[in-house]
Amino acid sequence: MLVLENFNVTLDGKHILHNINLTIKAGETHVLFGPNGHGKSTLLNAIMGLPRYRVSGRCCFKGQDITSLSVDERARLGIGLMFQRPPTIRGLSLRNILKICARNDIDIDTLASQLKLRTFLERDVNDGFSGGELKRSELLQLLTQQPDLALIDEPESGVDLENIGLIGSALNLLLEKEKPRYQGSDCQLKHSRHKAGLIITHTGHILNFVEADVGHVLYEGRLACTGHPREILAFIQQKGYSECVRCLV
Amino acid sequence: MRDHITTLTDIALPSLVLNSPLMDNSDLDRLLSVGVDAHCRERSGSFVQVDHQVLHAGAAEPGLEVLSTPEALKRYDWLKDYWWQIVPAGKDEFTKYAQDHTHNGYFIRALPGAKINYPLQACLYLAREGLTQCVHNIVIVEEGAELNIITGCASGTKAKSGAHIGISEFYVRKGAKLNFTMIHSWAEDVEVRPRTGTVVEEGGTFISNYICTHPVRLLQMYPVSYLRGEGAVARYQSILVAPPGSKMDVGSRVVLDAPATKSEIITRTVTTGGKIISRGHPVGQVPGVKAHLECRGLMLAPQGLIHAIPELEARAEGVELSHEAAVGKIAHEEIEYLMARGLSEEDAVSTIVRGFLNVDIPGLPPALRDEIDRAVSATREQGA
Numbered sequence: 165m166l167v168l169e170n171f172n173v174t175l176d177g178k179h180i181l182h183n184i185n186l187t188i189k190a191g192e193t194h195v196l197f198g199p200n201g202h203g204k205s206t207l208l209n210a211i212m213g214l215p216r217y218r219v220s221g222r223c224c225f226k227g228q229d230i231t232s233l234s235v236d237e238r239a240r241l242g243i244g245l246m247f248q249r250p251p252t253i254r255g256l257s258l259r260n261i262l263k264i265c266a267r268n269d270i271d272i273d274t275l276a277s278q279l280k281l282r283t284f285l286e287r288d289v290n291d292g293f294s295g296g297e298l299k300r301s302e303l304l305q306l307l308t309q310q311p312d313l314a315l316i317d318e319p320e321s322g323v324d325l326e327n328i329g330l331i332g333s334a335l336n337l338l339l340e341k342e343k344p345r346y347q348g349s350d351c352q353l354k355h356s357r358h359k360a361g362l363i364i365t366h367t368g369h370i371l372n373f374v375e376a377d378v379g380h381v382l383y384e385g386r387l388a389c390t391g392h393p394r395e396i397l398a399f400i401q402q403k404g405y406s407e408c409v410r411c412l413v
Numbered sequence: 414m415r416d417h418i419t420t421l422t423d424i425a426l427p428s429l430v431l432n433s434p435l436m437d438n439s440d441l442d443r444l445l446s447v448g449v450d451a452h453c454r455e456r457s458g459s460f461v462q463v464d465h466q467v468l469h470a471g472a473a474e475p476g477l478e479v480l481s482t483p484e485a486l487k488r489y490d491w492l493k494d495y496w497w498q499i500v501p502a503g504k505d506e507f508t509k510y511a512q513d514h515t516h517n518g519y520f521i522r523a524l525p526g527a528k529i530n531y532p533l534q535a536c537l538y539l540a541r542e543g544l545t546q547c548v549h550n551i552v553i554v555e556e557g558a559e560l561n562i563i564t565g566c567a568s569g570t571k572a573k574s575g576a577h578i579g580i581s582e583f584y585v586r587k588g589a590k591l592n593f594t595m596i597h598s599w600a601e602d603v604e605v606r607p608r609t610g611t612v613v614e615e616g617g618t619f620i621s622n623y624i625c626t627h628p629v630r631l632l633q634m635y636p637v638s639y640l641r642g643e644g645a646v647a648r649y650q651s652i653l654v655a656p657p658g659s660k661m662d663v664g665s666r667v668v669l670d671a672p673a674t675k676s677e678i679i680t681r682t683v684t685t686g687g688k689i690i691s692r693g694h695p696v697g698q699v700p701g702v703k704a705h706l707e708c709r710g711l712m713l714a715p716q717g718l719i720h721a722i723p724e725l726e727a728r729a730e731g732v733e734l735s736h737e738a739a740v741g742k743i744a745h746e747e748i749e750y751l752m753a754r755g756l757s758e759e760d761a762v763s764t765i766v767r768g769f770l771n772v773d774i775p776g777l778p779p780a781l782r783d784e785i786d787r788a789v790s791a792t793r794e795q796g797a
Contacts, residue, residue, distance in 0.1 A: 214749050235752040236761075245753050251746040254709075255768025264764070265754045288768075309754060 295322025332373025447565025476527025664692025
């Protein structure tokens with residue numbers, strides 16, 4: 165679904181990401197570990213095509229080179245981004261931005277109730293929302309947008325314990341976790357999971373709620389390690405990032 | 414008294430307007446664009462003045478009077494005590510000019526306790542090229558009464574140049590409520606100088622909504638409210654969109670002159686190349702009064718000007734005055750955010766501008782909602 169080849173990103177003249185090569189197949193969920201400030205959000209924003217991020221190399225989505233496409237073109241092709249710091253837009257209600265997002269006929273009220281945001285629908289989007297409310301609002305927008313590739317930036321940060329399960333189930337819905345992964349037989353194809361995700365997690369806490377298939381460590385702008393997400397997490401928790409990437413530097 | 418109040422059931426403005434030699438179909442469209450309902454549906458009364466001449470004045474609900482001011486002065490001896498009382502005749506050269514050159518204007522009065530259901534519509538229209546229209550308006554909302562007025566002031570397709578000087582004095586009595594919405598739609602070479610003053614008594618509420626999204630050579634006004642009774646409230650909401658060649662110098666002043674009075678002044682300005690000076694000035698005269706001033710401006714063109722001049726004046730201990738002002742271009746983060754949700758850049762900008770202008774004005778006629786939408790589309794073309 166997504167293929168990055170020699171993907172380099174500069175932001176305000178600073179070279180942030182170096183020669184990233186990454187493949188995410190349909191139905192897969194990848195998680196991205198890494199210390200703060202090492203380029204995790206930059207990678208997501210650059211895949212979304214935000215214009216401040218200058219890119220070289222290739223970014224292909226569903227077999228099409230999208231390196232030169234604009235943000236809205238990528239969104240319409242099926243890429244969705246959960247913003248880490250979404251802006252407030254005055255005079256635009258959450259309900260109205262959901263109508264903008266909605267691909268199909270979607271029952272906005274029911275979805276909003278599931279994410280405990282029903283009473284927020286008529287408020288200006290993101291205006292005065294708490295950290296956890298922002299995360300739920302972002303997920304609600306993605307659930308109406310129904311992207312094929314969801315780019316999720318730190319879904320658990322700022323979320324209290326009570327609501328983290330809610331975030332988890334929203335992510336599972338977004339990523340079609342109720343469907344089986346495609347195992348190769350044709351009869352399974354149309355019933356199997358299609359949606360893919362790339363989730364940034366700083367603490368790994370979200371892995372208690374969402375199953376992931378592949379984990380990566382992004383360290384100093386390079387993809388330093390790829391493997392089983394729980395094994396990587398356990399190693400980082402024991403030894404720290406610098407030790408974790410020693411084998412590769 | 415009753416016999417002078419015409420019922421509106423059989424009055425249709427199109428015939429009135431089209432029977433006037435000054436007006437034609439395009440003028441009728443202009444009237445509609447400033448919120449006038451041609452068939453007076455869901456209106457408690459109407460007043461239509463074209464140039465110097467009153468075409469129609471009448472009320473359709475009990476407890477409401479609509480007359481031309483000369484006629485009202487003839488009928489009510491006491492009215493002279495209301496004349497030039499809030500707006501001083503010697504205030505400036507324009508009020509002085511208006512003293513000797515006034516032709517008509519409206520007198521609107523809601524009788525004590527009358528809760529008028531539908532909005533009353535008033536229209537002051539400039540049809541003849543080069544004319545200076547001077548009107549003097551009086552609105553009295555008597556004790557406990559409630560009234561909603563929508564006034565549309567516009568110039569016709571034949572009047573490319575001209576001037577409008579409107580003297581307006583509003584009296585909001587004890588516990589009364591006046592919701593006053595004014596929509597302006599002038600032409601490139603028209604000069605407009607309204608002079609408006611309002612007195613609000615104990616427990617009264619005055620809400621002023623002002624919208625101008627059309628070109629005008631010069632619009633200059635600084636209406637003032639005097640909150641004279643305990644607990645009186647004034648709220649001003651203004652939306653200004655200045656196309657290239659327009660200059661708008663608009664402010665709102667509120668003098669909080671009694672205990673527990675409150676005021677809010679909210680302004681949204683957008684320039685697509687014109688100049689806007691946006692002023693606001695609450696004056697707290699007694700302890701404990703509160704006022705908030707909010708002025709936001711959007712620059713949608715490289716040329717143009719938005720100059721926000723907020724003033725706060727506290728003249729007693731414990732006065733609470735605050736203001737927030739922000740002028741700038743649209744934040745790129747907001748555009749990218751909406752683009753990531755699938756909107757094109759142009760649609761994202763329009764959505765943000767529409768939201769920016771989305772001040773909640775209760776009872777705003779649908780035609781005006783359309784008018785704001787039209788202004789948003791126009792900013793898109795002009796700003797591009």
